[in-house]
Amino acid sequence: MGGEIFVLSGYGHGHLHPCMELCNHLSSRDFQTTLVISSSLSSAMPSSFSQKVLPIAPSNRFVPGSDPVQAAQDLETHLTNHYGNQNQPPPLCAIVDFQMGWTKTIFSKFNIPIIGFFTFSACAAAMEWGAWKVQAADIKPGETRLIPGLPEVMGLTHSDLKRKRPAGPPPGGAPPTGRGRGGPPKPGDLPFWVKEIEGSIALMFSTCDDLERPFLSYMADQMGVPAFGVGPLLPENYWNPPSGSLISDRQIRGDNRQSNVTEDDVIQWLDRKPRGSVLYIAFGSEVGPTTEEYSELAGALSETTRPFIWAIQSGSGYTADGLESKVGYRGLIIYGWAPQLLIVSHQSTGGFLSHCGWNSTSEAIGRGVRILAWPIRGDQYHNAKMVVNQLKIGWRVAEDMSEMVKKEDVKKGIEKVMGDEEMGNRAAQWREKFSHGFPASADAGLDAFKEFITRKPAAVSTVSVS
Structure with a gap:
């Protein structure tokens, strides 16, 4: 064996599954x-x-029964029992999700080096850091402020700074400052995750060079440590589905969440729709539009002619009363859990109205699905900008995201995404690029990490921000 490695997952499925x-x-x-x-x-x-x-006590103030002191004791007790007597070789490293940065002090007691792990995109990390470097707070209307070292198309504009603050506590118990607060950081603030990764000997991202080479290179250069792209970290069956069969989300992810439909219901509905004709709408499990915006979205769906699947989150409190009778079999409305991997991988799905969380974004890109971007918080805005400006396989639902998204915005976006042939061709090129399985550049990233961690010199650089 090549040695032991600890992998520490943050909270929520969007962190657990990549880990x-x-x-x-x-x-x-x-x-x-x-x-x-x-x-x-x-x-x-x-x-x-x-x-x-290794389960430890919850250390998150938004998880019922959380006990940070007990969580720290659980981890330290385990390390002491297994490695404290020097009979057992210590782990090579701990790969620590940025939400779990508090564990660094415990691993340091055992001289176990840390790898900072990002479940969001390298683009988001680079843009947040770059915004701080160029002090983005004073960007004026009509100005584009370039970030040296990043693509010109990702230059910051005044509209990039316009964001609503989502209501409610930070989902998943992210830190109470910066991006994880649930609302946008103040432009020019030092990103909250910097403190969480300080002391790391390398960084790791759930992405690959094919998708994000300039952003990975930028992070390595700016942080002064290697940055490995080892993903997107999606299930094996996503990259290599069984011959002639569709992906079963429940088999892969073991989800036991409630839904008003079965996977078979979804398959039968999709099988009856033309190739590339269906728009899938979902905002993940943690964030979503306002109640008023849900109504605007429902109005847009009732007036478009496009077939759609709308997955409405269980916690949203919204019910699409009357929409089903208006759209008939043209629409499939799912309340609760939806088999997203199955839907984006089905040949009938052509577009995805998404909050642009990184897992959802990478799932869509890998299957050649165009994206109508409706970002809600933090990193999602940067993912949306990359999809629209860099990859050119999407459209942003509104220019000014600090205002309520209107029905006409949504209708225009749906037609733009579903009707743009050139955009569809570019999306199809990404599907072809990833049609041969897990990205070769991600395999190369994992191999480079193995070489690094098994042969690291006695003295290595660490992330340090003065």
């Missing part, structure tokens, strides 16, 4: 992995996951 896939990839390279999770996530672990799992 599980990372463990699988590391295991295939002869590392022994230990996945550290909050005990509150234990029920979300699929039975098919075969790597070692």
